[in-house]
Amino acid sequence: MSGRLVVWWQLTAVSLLAVLVVALHLSVGLPATDHSPSSGSGIVSVPHASTSSDAIEQIQAEYMYDRVWFTGDVMLSRQVGQFAEERGADYPWRRVESLFGARDAVVINFEACLSNRAAFDWNNSMKFPVAPALLPAIVQSGITHASLANNHSFDCGIDDFAFTKSQLASAGVSPFGHPLAVTDLSVSTTTVGNYTVGIVALHTLYENPDYDELSAVISRLKAATDYQVAYIHWGVEYELSSHESQQVLAQQLASHGIDLIVGHHPHVVQEIAQVGDTVVFYSLGNFIFDQYFSPEVQEGLVVVLEPVTGLQARLVPVSSVSARTQPAPLHGEEREQFLQLLAARSDPTLQTAIINATIPLAYDLATSTKPRIIAP
Numbered sequence: 001m002s003g004r005l006v007v008w009w010q011l012t013a014v015s016l017l018a019v020l021v022v023a024l025h026l027s028v029g030l031p032a033t034d035h036s037p038s039s040g041s042g043i044v045s046v047p048h049a050s051t052s053s054d055a056i057e058q059i060q061a062e063y064m065y066d067r068v069w070f071t072g073d074v075m076l077s078r079q080v081g082q083f084a085e086e087r088g089a090d091y092p093w094r095r096v097e098s099l100f101g102a103r104d105a106v107v108i109n110f111e112a113c114l115s116n117r118a119a120f121d122w123n124n125s126m127k128f129p130v131a132p133a134l135l136p137a138i139v140q141s142g143i144t145h146a147s148l149a150n151n152h153s154f155d156c157g158i159d160d161f162a163f164t165k166s167q168l169a170s171a172g173v174s175p176f177g178h179p180l181a182v183t184d185l186s187v188s189t190t191t192v193g194n195y196t197v198g199i200v201a202l203h204t205l206y207e208n209p210d211y212d213e214l215s216a217v218i219s220r221l222k223a224a225t226d227y228q229v230a231y232i233h234w235g236v237e238y239e240l241s242s243h244e245s246q247q248v249l250a251q252q253l254a255s256h257g258i259d260l261i262v263g264h265h266p267h268v269v270q271e272i273a274q275v276g277d278t279v280v281f282y283s284l285g286n287f288i289f290d291q292y293f294s295p296e297v298q299e300g301l302v303v304v305l306e307p308v309t310g311l312q313a314r315l316v317p318v319s320s321v322s323a324r325t326q327p328a329p330l331h332g333e334e335r336e337q338f339l340q341l342l343a344a345r346s347d348p349t350l351q352t353a354i355i356n357a358t359i360p361l362a363y364d365l366a367t368s369t370k371p372r373i374i375a376p
Contacts, residue, residue: 064191066103068305072264072284074108077128079290080325089134092288093141095328100142109264110146113156114164127155135171149177149201150233177201182209193307198225202232218256227259235266242282254278268296271346315357
């Protein structure tokens with residue numbers, strides 16, 4: 001049986017569990033009205049789920065992967081959706097799907113909502129509904145995890161937010177994160193080689209997460225995993241340098257013991273920093289998006305966690321300049337120039353590592369007391 005087929009069977013076997021997780025999340029009593037922040041209606045108070053101290057281990061399934069990939073923003077609506085309809089559902093993924101192995105986890109920021117409602121204007125400039133018919137291509141490309149902690153997950157309303165979660169889970173993609181709340185359901189855990197990795201999805205464009213709630217979630221995550229990653233929607237659009245608000249929150253997350261911060265939303269690649277012992281990718285830029293007005297919005301960075309002695313973050317620059325909405329890895333001089341420019345505006349202590357496209361995460365940050373899972 002092929003490696004990808006084995007993974008498919010594993011994901012299919014737990015899809016029912018993921019659907020049950022969705023049902024549990026919905027049972028906390030969210031309002032049944034459309035309160036999309038993008039619509040200008042403001043923030044609606046959302047009751048937070050009640051979670052036990054062992055909820056992460058009870059609810060989140062761990063898989064054994066060779067590597068974990070993190071991408072920037074993925075938006076499959078507007079012209080991306082039009083191209084997919086005209087040229088095939090796999091069109092946006094054709095130049096990157098060979099990057100991802102059968103035993104890799106691939107985490108995206110799913111900047112959209114799934115909906116079947118025909119009344120939607122699929123070309124609306126500020127709302128991003130996506131046809132469920134595109135889901136098989138997402139799975140086929142190798143995507144395993146989708147963060148919904150962003151400002152477009154509610155674009156289709158609260159009912160279609162639930163629909164998005166259930167459709168992703170049924171297809172074998174693990175949805176995690178919420179646009180307004182931080183609970184243990186904001187977390188996904190994986191195993192990479194001999195190390196457990198916990199990922200918490202955060203959205204801070206309107207307000208920062210409640211400090212005590214975030215601290216409690218991270219504490220439970222640290223007790224259950226070796227490495228902790230904050231995958232966060234934040235910052236100012238189209239700015240090549242991080243905003244002070246990002247830097248302050250990065251300091252707070254580092255003080256909580258987060259090992260790696262991976263940001264998205266600005267639609268351009270921002271600098272990489274070292275905050276204490278924490279490596280911070282302030283923004284990975286766009287991965288799949290229909291923005292073309294500058295070279296910067298058509299470039300992105302993909303971060304790959306790989307097991308060595310501990311984990312290391314490998315940098316893979318991508319660009320869709322040569323084919324709109326179709327990212328592809330950069331090679332040769334283009335790749336070298338991208339990394340050199342990124343290094344020049346990043347933390348001086350990381351510049352050599354960035355040029356070499358490999359940043360180690362300190363092994364002594366591993367905090368879990370759980371026995372190691374030894375890969376076969």
